[in-house]
Amino acid sequence: MALLEISNLRVYYHIRRGVVKAVDNVSLSINKGEMVGLVGESGSGKSTLGLSIIRVLPPQAKIISGSVVFNGTDLLKLSEKEMRKIRGREISMVFQDPLTSLDPLQKIGDQIVETILEHEPNISKQEAYGMAKKALQEVGIPSDRIDSYPHQLSGGQRQRIMIALATVLKPKLIIADEPTTALDVIVQDRIMELLATLKKEYGMSILFITHDLALAAERSDRIAVMYAGHLYEYGSSSDIVNKPLHPYTKGLIESIPDVFMRKEIKEIPGQPPDLTKPPSGCRFHPRCPYRMPRCSKEEPPTLQVNGRLVKCWLYS
Amino acid sequence: MASLRTYVIVRTLMTIPIVLILLTLVFIILRVMPGDPITSMVGMKAPPEYIEMLKEKAGLNKPLIIQYFDYLFGILRGDFGRSLIWGERPVLYEIFDHLPATIELTMFGFTVSIIIGLITGTIAGVKSGTKTDNALRIYSILAYATFIPWLGMMFQLIFGVYFKLLPVSGRIEPSLTIDWKPVTGLYVLDGILTGRLDITIDALKHLILPSLTLGIVLSGAYTRLVRANIIEVLGQDFVRAAKARGLSEIRVLRHVLKNAFIPVLTMMGLQFAILLTGAVLTETTFSWPGMGTFLLERIKYVDYTTIQGTIVFFALFVSIVNLVVDVLYALIDPRIRY
Amino acid sequence: MNIVNVVMEKLKALGLLRNSNALFKAGIIIVASIIVLSAIAPLLTPYSPIVGTGDELAPPSLKHPMGTNNLGYDMFSRVLYGARTVLTVVISATLLSMAIGVPLGLISGYYGGKVDRALSIVMDSMYAFPSLILALAIAAVLGASLVNAIIAIAVVYIPTYFRMVRGQTLSIKSLLYVEAARALGASDSRIIVRYVFPNLLPTVLVVFSMNIADAILTEAGLSFLGFSVPPPTPDWGADLRAGHTFMLAGYWWLVVFPGFMIMLLATGFALIGEGLSDILNPRREVVG
Numbered sequence: 032m033a034l035l036e037i038s039n040l041r042v043y044y045h046i047r048r049g050v051v052k053a054v055d056n057v058s059l060s061i062n063k064g065e066m067v068g069l070v071g072e073s074g075s076g077k078s079t080l081g082l083s084i085i086r087v088l089p090p091q092a093k094i095i096s097g098s099v100v101f102n103g104t105d106l107l108k109l110s111e112k113e114m115r116k117i118r119g120r121e122i123s124m125v126f127q128d129p130l131t132s133l134d135p136l137q138k139i140g141d142q143i144v145e146t147i148l149e150h151e152p153n154i155s156k157q158e159a160y161g162m163a164k165k166a167l168q169e170v171g172i173p174s175d176r177i178d179s180y181p182h183q184l185s186g187g188q189r190q191r192i193m194i195a196l197a198t199v200l201k202p203k204l205i206i207a208d209e210p211t212t213a214l215d216v217i218v219q220d221r222i223m224e225l226l227a228t229l230k231k232e233y234g235m236s237i238l239f240i241t242h243d244l245a246l247a248a249e250r251s252d253r254i255a256v257m258y259a260g261h262l263y264e265y266g267s268s269s270d271i272v273n274k275p276l277h278p279y280t281k282g283l284i285e286s287i288p289d290v291f292m293r294k295e296i297k298e299i300p301g302q303p304p305d306l307t308k309p310p311s312g313c314r315f316h317p318r319c320p321y322r323m324p325r326c327s328k329e330e331p332p333t334l335q336v337n338g339r340l341v342k343c344w345l346y347s
Numbered sequence: 348m349a350s351l352r353t354y355v356i357v358r359t360l361m362t363i364p365i366v367l368i369l370l371t372l373v374f375i376i377l378r379v380m381p382g383d384p385i386t387s388m389v390g391m392k393a394p395p396e397y398i399e400m401l402k403e404k405a406g407l408n409k410p411l412i413i414q415y416f417d418y419l420f421g422i423l424r425g426d427f428g429r430s431l432i433w434g435e436r437p438v439l440y441e442i443f444d445h446l447p448a449t450i451e452l453t454m455f456g457f458t459v460s461i462i463i464g465l466i467t468g469t470i471a472g473v474k475s476g477t478k479t480d481n482a483l484r485i486y487s488i489l490a491y492a493t494f495i496p497w498l499g500m501m502f503q504l505i506f507g508v509y510f511k512l513l514p515v516s517g518r519i520e521p522s523l524t525i526d527w528k529p530v531t532g533l534y535v536l537d538g539i540l541t542g543r544l545d546i547t548i549d550a551l552k553h554l555i556l557p558s559l560t561l562g563i564v565l566s567g568a569y570t571r572l573v574r575a576n577i578i579e580v581l582g583q584d585f586v587r588a589a590k591a592r593g594l595s596e597i598r599v600l601r602h603v604l605k606n607a608f609i610p611v612l613t614m615m616g617l618q619f620a621i622l623l624t625g626a627v628l629t630e631t632t633f634s635w636p637g638m639g640t641f642l643l644e645r646i647k648y649v650d651y652t653t654i655q656g657t658i659v660f661f662a663l664f665v666s667i668v669n670l671v672v673d674v675l676y677a678l679i680d681p682r683i684r685y
Numbered sequence: 686m687n688i689v690n691v692v693m694e695k696l697k698a699l700g701l702l703r704n705s706n707a708l709f710k711a712g713i714i715i716v717a718s719i720i721v722l723s724a725i726a727p728l729l730t731p732y733s734p735i736v737g738t739g740d741e742l743a744p745p746s747l748k749h750p751m752g753t754n755n756l757g758y759d760m761f762s763r764v765l766y767g768a769r770t771v772l773t774v775v776i777s778a779t780l781l782s783m784a785i786g787v788p789l790g791l792i793s794g795y796y797g798g799k800v801d802r803a804l805s806i807v808m809d810s811m812y813a814f815p816s817l818i819l820a821l822a823i824a825a826v827l828g829a830s831l832v833n834a835i836i837a838i839a840v841v842y843i844p845t846y847f848r849m850v851r852g853q854t855l856s857i858k859s860l861l862y863v864e865a866a867r868a869l870g871a872s873d874s875r876i877i878v879r880y881v882f883p884n885l886l887p888t889v890l891v892v893f894s895m896n897i898a899d900a901i902l903t904e905a906g907l908s909f910l911g912f913s914v915p916p917p918t919p920d921w922g923a924d925l926r927a928g929h930t931f932m933l934a935g936y937w938w939l940v941v942f943p944g945f946m947i948m949l950l951a952t953g954f955a956l957i958g959e960g961l962s963d964i965l966n967p968r969r970e971v972v973g
Contacts, residue, residue, distance in 0.1 A: 369813075369814065494922075494948055497925060500929065500932055500940050501941070508935060515933065620813060623815040623818065627815075627906075628910075642821075661818060
């Protein structure tokens, strides 16, 4: 059984202009101990999907329908109190900007201890401090920095602290929303390495949300491609990268710059759509080089092709 | 790494030029303006020799520059001038006679305004966008726009004239103070210190209406500020990240409040100036014998030197309070360093 | 309650009532009404605000809707004409304040340097000082008159405009497209006129309205303490001053109406300011 099974999830935002269908009928599963890369442009709904799993959406967002089954329990049916027990403990989240994600007024050690004590009130403060120090060491921060404030550390260090916060209680699933986007390439690599080590050592699953397909492909076991609120392709990394089926995935791969300049960079023409008025039928059809008349009229079903999921009329 | 100590030292040093400028401004306004203060005071019919003598006493015959330095060095020595009317009493002493009354009033008024402001602001901020929030916003605007003397008079009308529940003027029932000498000047405290609880209670009764008046009007500004800060902090990422770690609502709220109240602290310091303004108006309305009434009385008699000394005192007081607030702010927020 | 709902529905249908604009509209209605009513005062009351009617301390009645004071002046008339006094003083003072503070702030913010530093310290010191007491000092020295009240209040608010304009100028100056314009050789005056000024306008408008609200209270404070327009000029603060002792004896109408008007007019301007501020700084919307 999969660790996390998302089925037919719909999440809409209510803003002044109208209703944004950010996640529209998406189904996705994550197995134990695997890293799934969730790839998409800005506005594709990938972040919303991540936030929906642990239900920390902003007030304008509503989960309309669907289910998110984690270890046999539908998270969407839990009360807020029960949900809080899951957050930080069974499922953790790492956010994009570590500077603004930490309370600037509290020492980092205290922030970790606070999380520990919230979930394990019976542990003594001293024990919690010990755990915090160990967590810092695991992410490569010298434990003497436990009394520092967030603004006294570098961006890379802050992100490691976020990861320490997320892993100190050894959750089963980590949702990492663009964890390296705000960091430079070298630091980025180290953080990815850290995540991979933690995954191996503790058997954690990771949902790695990013706009960078190449980055996702490097370390993920499987890759899910989202666009305009729909999931268009989902399969193993190697399959997706070497033999992409969906036109959008193909377009993404072709637009990846190649360091050795062996091929041209081909852009995907057009713009992502306004999600208050998404295109009819397949939402990608206005930009698709393979579009058929059917594509603008009917939304394509999600089909199983060679062990992959593809949402495209080309394969029906 | 910059330390707290460096900050305190630099900030204190910075106060000096600010104070100098304020003092100079007061000097300019009071001496360089047209009109002869002495003549205004004693009237045109006084013998010219008398006017000359008073002018001599007030030091107005010396060249302006000398007057300026006399003035500055005098202040450094703690000499704020002497009254031209009340038998040459040093202005500083007269100020200390009236200061406790103002301090007591402003302390109570300030407390009321903070309590109202923090509570309403937090509720409005946490429930922003709802009807409660809108209602509280309107409350804060109305409170801010209320003319202090008018609100005071409304209270006097209701509680003093119609329902005769509370006293409407003064600090204390005069009959209670026969054979009684205050210790600090703060009657509520003094009553306890001298074992006269009846004085403490009576002083409190006299404080109710003026403090409420002052406090309600001042709370308007706090409500707005606290609300704005809470909304801003709630939108910040670390709140979401804290929720994502499963922290309880109380714990998250603690983070929010700590971050939101810091700008409120600085505002409290800036508000001090407004507090003084409010105090002057409240004192006049309730015949409260404090600094405000004192200053106005002396202005009416054009007691030139006293007016100058009092305003100088105000200026210094405000500067010192601002300094203290800034230092407190730095103590709480570890990011404030030079 | 029902009538209110019906009106609201109508307005909503016309698309006129969006949340942020409600405050603004309410403020405009209040201020406009007061201005109009005071302008047509002679049509609304036959009495002069400074001539005794022979009826002293008369309670509110059909003849005198707001009663009369101890000198027999009709309070309704004094309230209406008082609006003229208050508005004249406050708007003149604010405009004067802006006329000095805005250019100074622009120059200081744009050119920087020693001038900026010197001006900033002076303005900061003035800003930290209690406004009423400063105005009081100035008015006391100059003497009680309409013009002097305007000057006193104007001086008090110069630092407000200076600081705001200077701050905005500094941030606008460093905007990329302004730097680009400068790199292309635009002259200073052109940059100020074409880029800085238009960007200042929204904030200046908001500060202007909030400032008038504040100035109304300062003017009332000044006249309540006896340092604004001399009697018998109709002025709300002055009426509070004169009527205070009588109020304590039970003649409540001498102070309730004028004082309420102060609050109403100040609220009107404050609502305009709040509404404007909401319109110009809409809350961020989060998407996907």
